[in-house]
């Protein structure tokens with residue numbers, strides 16, 4: 109019904125790996141269900157990165173926006189959060205607003221060429237200025253939050269209700285959340301705990317998020333059925349329409365048949381010391397559901413002493429594992445991994461006993477998660493990792509570190525029942541080897557809590573897959589949400605034109 113040739117949509121992602129990839133996946137999904145032209149506008153280096161992540165036949169068009177981070181104190185050639193220390197990431201956030209003028213120039217050109225404004229601008233929650241841009245070009249802005257509903261709602265509410273300080277208790281309630289969802293000060297990243305509206309982080313997040321609340325609607329990378337409570341909280345808090353268009357995952361990750369091809373996403377520029385084949389061969393040598401996969405996302409790592417405790421605990425647990433290791437906090441993430449960060453001869457022992465595989469820097473995550481030997485995922489709970497794990501029915505042991513990860517973990521434990529939390533924070537994480545052994549044991553053993561988590565994860569997996577169902581009478585909820593979203597935009601525009 110929405111196949112009018114000249115319609116187009118413009119997308120503005122924030123410049124971080126975990127945002128660019130879901131934007132690209134959403135662009136593809138919009139194009140697949142509407143045949144509209146979709147433009148993604150971002151900086152040159154990020155366009156380059158996205159281009160190399162898409163098959164050449166993709167219909168998404170990329171627009172390079174000139175960007176000079178140097179004006180905001182960024183080193184040359186830095187255009188996304190990759191390998192940036194926290195102190196510099198805040199500059200990148202502030203610098204992102206400088207994309208507004210080139211974005212307006214691009215829109216002037218494209219509106220002129222096409223003789224009409226885009227049907228909407230889909231922008232990142234951190235690029236709230238897009239609301240005004242959309243208005244001045246005669247269209248609407250839709251915010252796309254790349255996280256889940258519960259986690260995003262918590263993050264938004266935390267920033268808009270500062271400060272969060274110790275009173276008589278470390279627990280507090282959060283506007284928008286029912287009383288049963290108490291939050292804890294340890295769930296706040298240090299900069300959020302220190303924020304009071306005057307610091308550099310608040311001065312970026314507060315205005316941009318507030319502007320995003322004036323959008324026409326929000327899109328969320330989740331599945332309505334798996335996060336019922338979270339979606340309700342989110343809708344009530346925003347008081348805007350929210351369409352759940354997830355899971356934004358590669359098609360191959362959602363089917364049962366293996367094509368023999370790697371299904372992991374975006375390896376561009378990521379070096380690993382092991383091939384996907386060797387990784388999968390190693391998994392083949394293990395029992396079904398016996399392996400713990402450990403990874404902290406694309407840009408996080410843990411402290412050196414935490415790493416040591418984790419290694420000792422893992423060895424004591426005697427569970428097989430694949431661990432993506434990177435230099436600890438305070439060291440160059442791309443630098444060499446020094447043996448002294450692990451117990452003496454740890455890697456050799458694990459290799460000899462065929463107990464553990466250490467992967468340096470980057471692993472084929474989706475291939476590992478979809479392998480039948482993988483039994484649980486020790487994860488930082490970045491939302492892409494969460495969706496990837498659950499789409500394969502793999503329960504989670506959480507170690508949230510930054511952003512909204514602690515709220516994802518909270519939701520996974522309290523609402524979804526697919527997770528147990530091991531600890532929180534990077535260098536500050538309170539972790540002892542004995543607790544690692546005990547939690548991993550509980551999560552991976554056949555009975556009790558571990559079995560219940562696995563059972564729930566299996567249910568969630570089916571719900572995720574059903575959301576993308578195309579055949580049969582009933583379309584999956586993700587595809588239906590996309591249809592409703594587009595129909596609403598068209599109805600709104602027709603109304604405005606009347």
Ligand code: UDP
Nearest residue numbers: 126405406407432470471473490491492493
């Ligand atoms: N990833 C991967 N191999 C790695 C580390 C990460 O393939 O060794 C991918 C992972 O599959 C996911 C993304 O990188 O798609 C990480 O996104 P997430 O939202 O989980 O965390 P972030 O990197 O944004 O903290």
